[in-house]
Amino acid sequence: MDSYVFQPIDDETWHRDVNDCWERAARLCMQIRDFDRLNAIKSQLFSAFCSVDLRIKVERFSW
Numbered sequence: 001m002d003s004y005v006f007q008p009i010d011d012e013t014w015h016r017d018v019n020d021c022w023e024r025a026a027r028l029c030m031q032i033r034d035f036d037r038l039n040a041i042k043s044q045l046f047s048a049f050c051s052v053d054l055r056i057k058v059e060r061f062s063w
Contacts (some may be wrong), residue, residue, distance in 0.1 A: 001027045001034075005041060009048035
């Protein structure tokens with residue numbers, strides 16, 4: 001599973017099939033019931049999305 005989540009998450013890489021890798025890792029965690037690793041993956045995804053969202057908001061309002 002580590003190889004699936006090796007790719008960095010940002011607004012450019014996410015749309016180049018990185019989302020498929022992270023989804024596959026999460027699904028594998030659920031299949032083998034590795035909920036600790038699943039929670040780590042969810043935390044990484046949440047952090048990445050929040051940082052991209054914050055950056056977008058800052059770019060919109062900085063003139």
